Amino acid sequence: xxxxxxxxxxxxxxxxxxxxxxxxxxxxxxxxxxxxxxxxxxxxxxxxxxxxxxxxxxxxxxxxxxxxxxxxxxxxxxxxxxxxxxxxxxxxxxxxxxxxxxxxxxxxxxxxxxxxxxxxxxxxxxxxxxxxxxxxxxxxxxxxxxxxxxxxxxxxxxxxxxxxxxxxxxxxxxxxxxxxxxxxxxxxxxxxxxxxxxxxxxxxxxxxxxxxxxxxxxxxxxxxxxxxxxxxxxxxxxxxx
Amino acid sequence: xxxxxxxxxxxxxxxxxxxxxxxxxxxxxxxxxxxxxxxxxxxxxxxxxxxxxxxxxxxxxxxxxxxxxxxxxxxxxxxxxxxxxxxxxxxxxxxxxxxxxxxxxxxxxxxxxxxxxxxxxxxxxxxxxxxxxxxxxxxxxxxxxxxxxxxxxxxxxxxxxxxxxxxxxxxxxxxxxxxxxxxxxxxxxxxxxxxxxxxxxxxxxxxxxxxxxxxxxxxxxxxxxxxxxxxxxxxxxxx
Numbered sequence: 056x057x058x059x060x061x062x063x064x065x066x067x068x069x070x071x072x073x074x075x076x077x078x079x080x081x082x083x084x085x086x087x088x089x090x091x092x093x094x095x096x097x098x099x100x101x102x103x104x105x106x107x108x109x110x111x112x113x114x115x116x117x118x119x120x121x122x123x124x125x126x127x128x129x130x131x132x133x134x135x136x137x138x139x140x141x142x143x144x145x146x147x148x149x150x151x152x153x154x155x156x157x158x159x160x161x162x163x164x165x166x167x168x169x170x171x172x173x174x175x176x177x178x179x180x181x182x183x184x185x186x187x188x189x190x191x192x193x194x195x196x197x198x199x200x201x202x203x204x205x206x207x208x209x210x211x212x213x214x215x216x217x218x219x220x221x222x223x224x225x226x227x228x229x230x231x232x233x234x235x236x237x238x239x240x241x242x243x244x245x246x247x248x249x250x251x252x253x254x255x256x257x258x259x260x261x262x263x264x265x266x267x268x269x270x271x272x273x274x275x276x277x278x279x280x281x282x283x284x285x286x287x288x289x290x291x292x293x294x295x296x
Numbered sequence: 297x298x299x300x301x302x303x304x305x306x307x308x309x310x311x312x313x314x315x316x317x318x319x320x321x322x323x324x325x326x327x328x329x330x331x332x333x334x335x336x337x338x339x340x341x342x343x344x345x346x347x348x349x350x351x352x353x354x355x356x357x358x359x360x361x362x363x364x365x366x367x368x369x370x371x372x373x374x375x376x377x378x379x380x381x382x383x384x385x386x387x388x389x390x391x392x393x394x395x396x397x398x399x400x401x402x403x404x405x406x407x408x409x410x411x412x413x414x415x416x417x418x419x420x421x422x423x424x425x426x427x428x429x430x431x432x433x434x435x436x437x438x439x440x441x442x443x444x445x446x447x448x449x450x451x452x453x454x455x456x457x458x459x460x461x462x463x464x465x466x467x468x469x470x471x472x473x474x475x476x477x478x479x480x481x482x483x484x485x486x487x488x489x490x491x492x493x494x495x496x497x498x499x500x501x502x503x504x505x506x507x508x509x510x511x512x513x514x515x516x517x518x519x520x521x522x523x524x525x526x527x528x529x530x531x532x533x534x535x
Contacts (some may be wrong), residue, residue: 087385187379191488194375198495198515219386 062229065094078107085180085223093227096172105168108175109144115182120260122189126196126205127263134267138260142184142253147174148244157238158228165231173227181213181220188212202262203286206279209261217247235240251275299427308337314459316466322393323398323467335370336404338436341405341412342366344414346499348418349445353501360509364496365411369404372489373397376481388473389464390427400481407456414448428503442500457482494519 066072071091081104084091095104121138127135155170166171182250192212199205221243228239254260255275257268273281307330310318322330346365350357380400381393391399391445425437457478464474493499495514501507 058488086382087390184379184382187382190375191484191491194488194491194495195518198491199518199521200516201521204518204521222386 061225062242065090065097065230075104075107078111081107081179082111082183085176086183089176089223089226092176092223092229096169096176096227101168101172105172105175108172108179112143112175112182113140115179115186116143119182119185119189119192122193122196123209123261126199126202126261127191127259129263131259131263133259135260138257142257142260143178143250146246146250147178147254150174150242150249151246154239154242156235157232157242158231161236161238162234163228163231165228165233169227169231173224176227177217177220177224180223181216184216184219185212201286203282205261206282208242212264213250217250303469304333308405308409311402311459312409314461314462317465320466321404322431323395323402323463326394326398331401334401337405337412338369338401338408339366341408341410341415343412344415345408345411345418346450348415348422349499350501351419352422352425352441353498353503354507357498357501357507360507361497361499364499364509366408368489368492368496369408371492372485373401373404375488375492376400376484377483380481383484386475387476387480389467389477391467395467399460399467400485402463403456403460405456407452410452410455414452416442418448425457428501431499445500490519494522 068090071094072092075084075092075095081092084095085108092104095101116139117136120139121132123139124131124133126136151171151174154174154266155167158170159166192209196205199208207259225236225239228236233239252275255269255273255278258264258278259269307322315503342365343362345359346363348362349365350359350361377393377397377400381396384391384396421441425441428438449516460481461474464477465471467474497511497514498505498508505511
């Protein structure tokens with residue numbers, strides 16, 4: 056439940072009311088003044104800000120995708136960024152309607168465009184944090200041979216980035232007169248599951264394959280289990296050499 | 297006048313004493329001169345310590361480690377700079393990129409200065425130790441030297457981070473915010489630093505292996521994978 060007193064009202068500081076004119080200011084604002092972004096999403100003409108945030112998300116996920124693609128190189132240098140960016144956008148689109156429904160059920164007064172804006176904010180914060188992780192991921196990509204290990208590392212980075220993104224989303228909803236966050240928390244589980252399944256539906260993202268998309272349908276847990284088994288048998292055969 | 301001519305070594309004692317107010321003011325304004333001084337302290341301090349570490353194996357190994365030790369510090373600082381700058385405001389400390397980078401660099405400067413100060417002691421200890429050999433690798437002397445390195449590096453690291461914590465508190469994070477930011481930065485730096493150390497191994501050098509800058513397997517596998525396999529092997533022995 057949200058406390059009855061509620062959070063401090065948005066826009067009570069002049070800095071929060073300052074417009075966000077471009078993508079650089081949007082990036083700065085989501086890191087340092089998330090309340091400013093939430094306030095601006097409630098103003099007329101928020102569409103431009105949402106478009107800017109989606110644009111940053113796409114560019115950042117493409118850059119992170121190139122870093123992920125360096126693990127295998129070759130065609131993965133373009134396939135991984137395309138799959139990561141497309142996968143992220145499709146996951147967000149698939150989850151947007153349910154997010155809106157859950158927030159309405161929780162008593163929120165947020166409009167659909169506002170909910171879409173908060174989701175775009177989640178994506179932007181998540182992907183710029185992934186850019187922060189990119190140098191670390193690149194170092195490991197160059198020195199690690201295990202696909203399972205690299206996959207785990209990227210999942211850890213994605214999980215940390217998503218947690219910060221979800222924190223922004225929750226802060227946004229706490230300002231929308233929502234009486235309960237139970238629906239929102241249910242949606243978080245759904246979003247996580249969709250994003251994880253997307254990594255399997257668009258595989259391979261890290262490894263290589265003859266086809267751009269998989270020919271066999273799999274649940275992500277079964278895909279991970281297969282990857283771990285093949286990695287284990289590879290390391291056993293290496294240790295016998 | 298060249299920037300290096302204007303270096304003021306007294307600034308290092310201010311860092312070591314942890315005069316947070318002065319240090320916080322330094323982080324607020326960019327100074328090429330101060331940055332150059334800090335890089336020089338890291339290169340010299342960590343380099344001297346690295347030389348003392350590698351000297352036991354071979355003078356050539358001493359030279360290699362003198363280059364590699366500062367390199368790890370500088371690459372770790374650069375590699376996590378962006379991430380650390382993003383994490384600070386998200387965890388409650390609203391400081392710009394320049395200030396977070398500067399704060400972390402200063403904590404490494406303190407650690408490097410401590411390492412540099414301990415390097416003559418380490419060199420003296422190595423000088424008094426029988427030469428490293430395949431037989432000596434399992435002898436008490438080898439273990440003693442290893443443990444001494446662990447103790448000195450841990451002391452330098454803990455002191456650097458204690459000063460960093462004071463600085464973060466001064467910069468406005470409060471004790472809770474400063475602790476959160478410090479642990480997040482530590483996690484990132486340790487995570488990348490361990491892997492960079494793994495890539496740039498050897499440091500003390502094994503007597504049964506040749507002296508070299510990188511091992512041939514430098515880019516095969518990673519630190520954490522290796523730890524995981526070592527743990528697996530230990531548990532398999534009990535099966």
